[in-house]
Amino acid sequence: MSMRIGIGYDSHRFSTGGQLVLGGVAIPHACGLKAHSDGDVLCHAIIDAILGALGAGDIGRHFPDTDPRWRDAVSTELLRHVISLAQTAGFVISWIDSIVITEQPKLAPHIEAMKSSLTAAGIPPGCINIKAKTNEKMGFIGRGEGIAAQAVCLLTQSFRG
Ligand code: MG
Numbered sequence: 224m225s226m227r228i229g230i231g232y233d234s235h236r237f238s239t240g241g242q243l244v245l246g247g248v249a250i251p252h253a254c255g256l257k258a259h260s261d262g263d264v265l266c267h268a269i270i271d272a273i274l275g276a277l278g279a280g281d282i283g284r285h286f287p288d289t290d291p292r293w294r295d296a297v298s299t300e301l302l303r304h305v306i307s308l309a310q311t312a313g314f315v316i317s318w319i320d321s322i323v324i325t326e327q328p329k330l331a332p333h334i335e336a337m338k339s340s341l342t343a344a345g346i347p348p349g350c351i352n353i354k355a356k357t358n359e360k361m362g363f364i365g366r367g368e369g370i371a372a373q374a375v376c377l378l379t380q381s382f383r384g
Contacts, residue, residue: 233371242261259296302341306345313381322355324355
């Protein structure tokens, strides 16, 4: 049985106004994230982890920010598309682990909602973990300039070739 792993990373700068969306969940906060899409760093890191495991390049190749089709894109819809690519290639998502790194807001109260939202976008139930950390006040995250996320994905071949 073939297994593949992939890694994903994303970061976005906070912008005044706008809505903070993480894992498809709107989270109350004073500022949103500057981006071509909804700036959902967690979704974007997960998408890159899945594409990495598929050997299918990266999020910029599949959803170029020069393409008006993806302007103000809902990232969970991009995730749904990438999961369908994995299924078409004969893979299922066996596990995703992820980290969102930010000083504010506190994300622990929102983790279960994020997991439900990502499951609704096509990640198999019970196959995702989300961790939230601060950066101990160091660097751009520590200064509150933005948010970063990391993810790994394990894909397993869904049929025997
Ligand atoms: Mg991004």
